[in-house]
Amino acid sequence: MKKIKRRSAIKSIGAISLGMATSISIRGEASNLPRYKEDDRLITDILVVGGGTAGVVAAIQAGRAGCKTILVENGSQLGGTITTGGVVFPGLFHAWGRRIIGGPGWELTREAIDLEHGFPNFSQPPGRHWHHQIRVNGPLYAMLAEEKCLEAGVQIRYYETPTNVEFKDNNWIVDIQGKGVGKQIVCNQIIDCTGNAAVTSLAGYNVLKETVTQPGSILFTLGGYDYESLDLELIPNEFRNMLRQSWRILRGSSATNDNQPFTPYGFHVVNGADSTTSESHTLANIQGRTLVLETLRKLRSLPGCEKIKIMDMRPETAVRETYRIDGVYKVSYDDYVNGNIFEDSMSYSFYPIDLWREGQPILQEYLEKDIIATVPLRALIPKGSNNFIVAGRCISSDRMANSALRVQASCMGMGQTAGAAAVLAFNKGTTPLDVPLDELRRLIENHGGILPQGN
Numbered sequence: 001m002k003k004i005k006r007r008s009a010i011k012s013i014g015a016i017s018l019g020m021a022t023s024i025s026i027r028g029e030a031s032n033l034p035r036y037k038e039d040d041r042l043i044t045d046i047l048v049v050g051g052g053t054a055g056v057v058a059a060i061q062a063g064r065a066g067c068k069t070i071l072v073e074n075g076s077q078l079g080g081t082i083t084t085g086g087v088v089f090p091g092l093f094h095a096w097g098r099r100i101i102g103g104p105g106w107e108l109t110r111e112a113i114d115l116e117h118g119f120p121n122f123s124q125p126p127g128r129h130w131h132h133q134i135r136v137n138g139p140l141y142a143m144l145a146e147e148k149c150l151e152a153g154v155q156i157r158y159y160e161t162p163t164n165v166e167f168k169d170n171n172w173i174v175d176i177q178g179k180g181v182g183k184q185i186v187c188n189q190i191i192d193c194t195g196n197a198a199v200t201s202l203a204g205y206n207v208l209k210e211t212v213t214q215p216g217s218i219l220f221t222l223g224g225y226d227y228e229s230l231d232l233e234l235i236p237n238e239f240r241n242m243l244r245q246s247w248r249i250l251r252g253s254s255a256t257n258d259n260q261p262f263t264p265y266g267f268h269v270v271n272g273a274d275s276t277t278s279e280s281h282t283l284a285n286i287q288g289r290t291l292v293l294e295t296l297r298k299l300r301s302l303p304g305c306e307k308i309k310i311m312d313m314r315p316e317t318a319v320r321e322t323y324r325i326d327g328v329y330k331v332s333y334d335d336y337v338n339g340n341i342f343e344d345s346m347s348y349s350f351y352p353i354d355l356w357r358e359g360q361p362i363l364q365e366y367l368e369k370d371i372i373a374t375v376p377l378r379a380l381i382p383k384g385s386n387n388f389i390v391a392g393r394c395i396s397s398d399r400m401a402n403s404a405l406r407v408q409a410s411c412m413g414m415g416q417t418a419g420a421a422a423v424l425a426f427n428k429g430t431t432p433l434d435v436p437l438d439e440l441r442r443l444i445e446n447h448g449g450i451l452p453q454g455n
């Protein structure tokens with residue numbers, strides 16, 4: 001028998017599998033399971049990629065409207081920026097005293113609130129926009145989202161991501177890679193809800209990005225101190241707000257209700273945070289965690305903060321801005337601040353223009369009274385695309401409009417439109433751009449959606 005040197009054996013089979021083989025031989029067990037399994041094709045009507053804010057809603061809508069739907073998510077839970085990013089304060093479902101976003105997104109948010117605490121008083125215009133944001137419990141939201149997807153018949157596939165997409169004979173062939181599996185999914189319609197337009201670029205459609213994007217943030221809560229007994233004269237300015245906010249959250253006084261407007265988590269701004277690639281998101285996560293660790297060390301040197309600890313921290317840096325699609329229509333700043341309604345407007349969006357800038361104050365502009373922006377179907381469809389639609393923050397829009405369109409309730413409204421348009425396109429053997437608008441409106445309304453009035 002040919003003698004194999006130990007070093008080359010390690011090299012050829014890999015240190016991990018060598019470790020496994022050793023323990024298996026000790027236990028006398030045999031294993032011939034391949035570490036990478038490539039097997040059958042999955043056939044579905046609709047594939048949603050990205051199970052975040054918009055993707056969950058798109059998948060529920062598509063499943064409920066009767067289409068066979070697969071949802072591929074590269075993380076381990078649903079909810080995206082809401083849950084994994086920790087931005088647990090969706091906004092804005094209400095504008096000028098009335099609710100403007102309905103459908104599965106509102107249903108999910110309402111159920112999450114019903115299991116926790118009450119709503120703010122939406123009948124009054126908010127003093128500041130965040131007074132109308134709704135605080136949800138992240139893990140609870142993720143569980144409810146999963147439950148609703150499964151109830152809608154959606155097949156959820158975690159830890160997977162597309163590596164190649166090809167449009168052939170009026171169907172998409174999508175290569176998916178995950179933990180220990182490589183699959184091919186054949187579907188008729190794709191809904192890209194990755195937040196980064198990741199599938200749009202894989203499909204070869206044009207995407208756009210600013211040279212400098214808004215910073216991201218890592219969210220955390222501090223504990224182990226009594227804010228009220230701190231000598232604030234001795235605490236540097238930069239930490240005071242962080243300590244106050246964390247303390248309010250820990251005492252449960254940050255919940256939204258009539259008397260106590262919403263207060264966000266303590267957070268660190270991570271300049272240049274970009275979730276477009278695993279490399280750039282790795283960097284953003286490391287930068288975010290480094291900042292939190294530095295803060296913890298600095299705080300512990302302050303009087304009254306010696307026992308400070310991290311009570312909660314999100315597993316990744318949440319990202320505000322990456323790629324947007326180059327859509328059939330681009331929503332402009334003027335469209336947004338004038339509340340333009342288009343023939344194909346299918347949902348509302350309400351938020352101040354809210355552009356975060358490195359080292360500068362947030363550029364914020366409130367909408368004038370009774371103005372509510374709308375989202376046209378065409379802004380969800382990449383130019384020149386077939387059987388393809390997008391929902392979420394990567395909607396086709398100029399940068400200023402996007403700074404407001406990107407918020408969660410708006411993304412949920414878009415998710416419902418995308419799910420409904422994909423279903424109609426599948427049923428009619430067409431592409432989302434060509435679905436009859438009156439039928440799309442009916443489908444959205446039948447599933448609780450709120451359509452912009454005036455079209």
Ligand SMILES: Cc1cc2nc3c(=O)[nH]c(=O)nc-3n(C[C@H](O)[C@H](O)[C@H](O)COP(=O)(O)OP(=O)(O)OC[C@H]3O[C@@H](n4cnc5c(N)ncnc54)[C@H](O)[C@@H]3O)c2cc1C
Nearest residue numbers: 050052053054074080081091195217318319392393407408
């Ligand atoms: C720090 C911060 C504060 C914010 N504050 C507010 C606020 O106060 N109120 C508000 O309403 N909004 C706020 N926003 C904006 C809002 O949270 C996001 O814009 C919105 O949630 C984006 O939704 P989305 O569905 O486009 O993306 P996401 O919710 O991020 O979902 C994208 C999903 O796709 C998955 N994914 C990505 N790439 C792939 C891939 N290749 N394969 C498979 N899966 C993939 C991700 O894992 C994720 O689950 C804030 C955002 C940030 C970052």
